[in-house]
Every structure is written in C-alpha cells, then in structure tokens.
Amino acid sequence: MSTFPQFNIPPELLQELSKYATPTGLADYAALAVLGGVGATYLSRGLLWDKPDPYHHLWFERPQLKNGGQLRSANKETRNIAQKLEEAGKNVVVFWGSQSGTAEGFAHRLAREISIRWGQDAMTADLSDYDPVTISEIPNAKLAIFVVSTYGEGDPSDNTAEFWSWISKATDVSLSNLRYAAFGLGNTNYKFYNRVVDVVVEGLDKFGAQALMPVGKANDAEGATEEDFMSWKEDLFKIFKDKLGFEEAEAKYIPSLKVEEDESLEPIDLHHGEPNSRIEAPKAAAQSSAVRTLSISESRELFTASDRHCLHMDIDLSSQPELGYKTGDHLAIWPGNPDIEVERLLDVLGISSRRDIPLGIKALDAAEKITIPTPTSSIALFRYYLEICAPVNRDNVRDLAQFAPTPEAKAYLLNLGQDKETYASFINRTHINLGRLLQLACPNKPWSNLPLSYLVETIPHIKPRFYSISSSSVVSPRKPSITAIVSTSPLPDNPNELIHGVTSNYLLAISQQARSQPHPGGITYHLNGPGDALEGGKVFAHIRRSKFKLPLTGKTPLVMVAAGTGLAPFRAFLSERCQVLKIGKEVGPMILFFGCRNPNEDYIYREELEEMQQALGERLQIVTAFSRLEGSPRQYVQDRVAEFGEDVVKLLDEGGNFYVCGRAGMAREVEKAVGLTMKDVKGWNDDEVNNWSKAIKKKNKWQEDVWG
Known part of the structure; x- marks a missing residue:
C-alpha cells in the first residue's frame, strides 16, 4: 500500500496547469534538456563520475595487520601514561619523538641503563601512544624524560605532532607534580636549531613542571650527536646520585626480551625479512602508503666519472594499482645488508650453521614493544632487520666487554669504551661496525656468550631511506623515478678502505645485476630478497606524501x-x-x-x-x-x-x-x-x-x- 499522501485536485485546475507545463518553443525544450542533464549528472555521481578510489583506504592502512599483527588500540592498551606507569610498575618514563629513529634509539638506551645501572624501573613511550593531557597525572614520585628531535624548518617528528599541538595550545593545565629532564636532537645547519625541545621545555615550565637540570642539546652538524647525548646522560646520572639519592649498581645486562630457538616451527611460519612497516602516528599513516614489492623497470648511470656513481631508476607501479604518487612526493627504499657483513657477524657469534633455525622473540617486560616481526631467524635479523653496518656507539663498546670470550678482549673493549678521546680517534680511523669490532677484539674465539636478545635490543633497526621522486605524476603517473648518488667515502687514515652507504650501494648492486655486471666495489647482496620476493630486480618500497609541491597555477613564477x-x-x-x-x-x-x-x-x-x-x-x-x-x-x-x-x-x-x-x-x-x-x-x-x-x-x- 502506498505511503505517499493523497491529494484531490479538481480536473479543471489540472487542465489549466497543463497549459504552462507543456513546452511551447525551442527555448523551453533546451531548458528541459539542460535540467534533465543536470539531474542525470547529479544522480550518476559516484556511479559514472567522481567515483571513490577503491584503494583510498590503503593509504591509511597499517600494513602490519596483514600479517596477523595487532594495533595497540586493538589490544585496548591505555592511552593514559600515568595509568600505564602504575600498571607496569615503572618509576621513570622516557618519552621519545623521532623521525629517523635516532631519538628513539637514545630513549631505549637511556631507559635500559636507568633500569640496570640505577635500579629504577624505566620504560620508553612513543609520544603518539598516549593522550598528552594525561602527563599531568604523573605523580611527583615518578620521573619523565623527553628525548625529541627537530627536523626541517623547526618541525616536530610525525609522532610528536599531537603532543606538540597540545603543549603549544593548551590552557589551564597544571604540571606542578611533574619532575622532568629533556634532551633535544638538532643540527646547526638548520635555521631553527633544536626548536622542538625548546618549545617543549617552554611549555612544561609554563605549566609549572619542575626541571631536574638544564635542557640538553645535540648538534649533528659535525657528527657530535652521540657524544652530546652521552655527556648529557652522565650529567643526568649525577643528578640521580647527588640530588635524588639513587644508588648506582654495577652495569650488568638484564634482558627485556627473550630470543630463543624454536625448531618446532616451519619455514612457512617465519618472517624472512619482509619490512616491518608499522606506522604508529596517525599523521604518518596519512602520509605514507603500504610497503609493496615494486619492479625497477629501468636504471641508468648519470655520472661520467668512473669512480663515482649516480643512478636514475624508474620504478614500475603497474603491478600495484592501489599505489599512486604526486609530483614532489618521496619514495622510500627498504635495503638489505651486504653479504660480507652478514657472514662476518654470523661467524664471529659462532652461529653460522644455525642461521636458518627459527627464532621466537618475546617480551619479558610488559612495557616492552617488539618491533621486529616474530618468529624469524638469525639470517633474517642480520640481513634485513638490524643496522649491522652502523658504527658501534661508545656505550655499546663498553657494555660488550661483559660478554667477551677472553680477559684480553674484555680489557680491550673497556679501554676503548671508557675513554672519549680514545674512542673518537679509533672510530674516525676505522668507522668500525659490530662484526668487525668483535672480530678485532677477539679474532680466535666465537662470542658465544653474547645473547641475540642484546643485539635485538641495542642495534638500531633498519629503516627505509627516502628519495625525492624525480618524475612528474602528470607525465609519468605509473613510473615514478628516483635519483640516488652512491655513497662511497675513504677512511681518513686509510684511503684504500672505503665506507659504503648501505642503501645506495644496494641499489647499485641491483642496477649492475640488470647488466650482468658485478658491483664495482665487489660487494654482494641477497638481491632475490626473502622467499625470492625480489627476484628480477625488485625492491620493497613505499610512497610518502610531501609538502614540497608546485603551486596550483602554472602561471606562478x-x-x-x-x-x-x-x-x-x-x-x-x-x-x-x-x-x-x-x-x-x-x-x-x-x-x-x-x-x-x-x-x-x-x-x-x-x-x-x-x-x-x-x-x-x-x-x-x-x-x-x-x-x-x-x-x-x-x-x-x-x-x-x-x-x-x-x-x-x-x-x-x-x-x-x-x-x-x-x-x-x-x-x-x-x-x-x-x-x-x-x-x-x-x-x-x-x-x-x-x-x-x-x-x-x-x-x-x-x-x-x-x-x-
């Protein structure tokens, strides 16, 4: 039965109205045609035109969910940092805001050392994981430490955005109970040197927070970030001892992770090196696509000098219809480590024959986050997940001494790690990584006492390298290109020994393989990738949105x-x-x-x-x-x-x-x-x-x- 209302209209009135409703000329017919077209166009919206992109949601997708992972919100973890500290039984929280991973690494090192050396249960906290206002609920008996980086024109890292907005705009907030210290990472080559930590400290002080010490600042302009951090850290520890009355204990490794072999697992159960592309901050998620396997369709050399290399690479998106880019965006490449360094570390640890044995990684501390896909294997750890080519920081040199196979190796590492000048001279001459250091300290015995958990906790995890896209999305919408200079520099005291940049040389090896030629430096990589996923000249990559854009109108100079x-x-x-x-x-x-x-x-x-x-x-x-x-x-x-x-x-x-x-x-x-x-x-x-x-x-x- 119809639900529309019924109207009784006299026949005479209908006849009179029909005179006006009937078209009488060309203009009337034209008007009706226009109105009909407009109506049809509107009704067809979303069907024939202005159709929503069926893959739009993938720009906001968290790729780790595809592999059975879970978001923290899915675990319903609290966003109240005071509540988290209470639940986890922690006395100190080290907040971090990091774009490249350096500040994050410092935060983890600091929290670990506070726990081990000072007996204070400490945890790290990604600033984007907690509601900023809950910082005001942290009681006076606990400590908060902020380690934040500045990049670009004084900008905060993506995961600092929410906290940055709150600390800059909030009113009627009391932080009178909060005791804190802060350390910033910056570079005097940029105009706004360490602006982020300055703004954070200004906001904390404005709301009445109690600073334990003056703000610390690192300057990466001359590569001093590491020593600046260590110097500030020692000043912080003096405060711990002299003002807070903390008792210092012998620094001895206490694992927060358990890494153990599990031969019951099958190879199909393992993560063999696929990137861990978790994106934690909403702002970052909105700016980056999912990681995909992409083909390099063409590669050519741009330099004419035989001893230097610069690559132009065209990346083919045709196999991934959900991916797209805009002119000015960045393309991120996930590299692999060179075979020689992977084999060196496996050998020096004495686990070369067990490289493929399944490894399970479990958190022993409820506040610890596992960021490497698990289960995995030693070969995957060293090839794809850990930055094993990076120089070893002085803290780690000193800590490694406790695992030394001989008294001589222990003395060697302690001497190297305890003296700033000795270490600086050594690292400038050698640029030595973990495998080489262990080999040098004890060339004849394997480091069988060095647990994999220590390496997973302390070695930086591999992150993608970003390249400005050098093609126009209007001209080449499905083939973005990148331009990569191959980083190769001689050691200061040994010009014949070269330091090879990880990602650029990885790309050079792929380019040379396409020409059936070896890498000019003789470096080899497992170019087929985990499970042969990269066979045929492919890379793991994703696209990141950029603000570096052309103006809307072509007339703009x-x-x-x-x-x-x-x-x-x-x-x-x-x-x-x-x-x-x-x-x-x-x-x-x-x-x-x-x-x-x-x-x-x-x-x-x-x-x-x-x-x-x-x-x-x-x-x-x-x-x-x-x-x-x-x-x-x-x-x-x-x-x-x-x-x-x-x-x-x-x-x-x-x-x-x-x-x-x-x-x-x-x-x-x-x-x-x-x-x-x-x-x-x-x-x-x-x-x-x-x-x-x-x-x-x-x-x-x-x-x-x-x-x-």
Missing part, C-alpha cells in the same frame, strides 16, 4: 635552487611545466640554480634540462655553479643566487615560489644570500628581512627539502 641530487624534484617540476605548456596553458617565468663539481662529470640530466629549456624558451633560465672546474674559481649555488639576486627578488615580488633542495648547510647559505639581496634592493633591516622570511614560509611560498 618559480625560483629553484639545488645542488647534486637535490635537482631530482626540480626535474619533475620542469617536466610538469613543459606538459602544461604543451596543452596550451600559460606558464610563468622560472629560474633554476644548479650546482655540482664539474660539468663534464656530474652535471646530471644536462641533456634533458637543455631540451626543457628549449621547449620553455624564455620562461626558463638555468644558472649553474661548478665547485671544481679546472682553471676557474670555486662557485656554489649560494654565490650564483647572490649574483642574480635582483632577478630572484623580482620573481618573488610577482608572487613567485622559492624552493631549495639539497644539504641543509647549502639551504642556510642560500637563505642568507636572499636576505642580503633583500636588504640591498629594498633597503630593509634585519627585522624586516626576518619578518618577511617568516611570512613567506607561513604561506608555503618558501619550501625546503633538505637533509644533513
């Missing part, structure tokens, strides 16, 4: 400054601008500043740039700087920016965007050069330049993609 492989995103920008011009749209004026050593050796993409310049005509000006051109004085991009300063200012005054990509030190010098030009051209003072700089960055008209 651009100033682009790059050195070396910093040219990568600008190749993409110019390629897109050429395409915009090709389809008949207007393109604004552009200047590209590019610096390298020598035009005959490392001027990457030179022919392509010349072709794009020809296509764009007067719209593009390319200005080069060569630092090692024989017979000519050294020039750097900042010098050329100053030389063409008036042209730069003109484009900025016309609403142009300014981009810098390369090393942080270069970016800082470029900003100085632009500031000096502003003073000369506009007659500004320092305050006016600073105010202009803040304003243009706030509007995203000045963007940087920098490192180191």
